[in-house]
Amino acid sequence: MENDEESNEHSADTEATVACPYCGEANDIALDPGGASVQEYVEDCHVCCRPWQVRIRWRRNGSAEVRLDPLDQ
Secondary structure (H helix, E strand, O other): OHHHHHHHHHOOOOEEEEEOOOOOOEEEEEOOOOOOOEEEEEEEOOOOOOEEEEEEEEOOOOOEEEEEEEOOO
16 A cells, blocks of 8 residues: 555656637646746747746645746736
């Protein structure tokens, strides 16, 4: 049983599909589970090229909560 719990702790999300807050198109983004438990950075939409603020919060089970916000220009 202990091995199963350990393997669940170490399986982390490494990518996410998100919708651009401007054009609504789906974008696949890479996630870095080895970084901080809360991460923020700017990434451009792969379709309309407008920038968004990406906020990632890691849960204990390795899953990531990803939030996008449009950047004021």
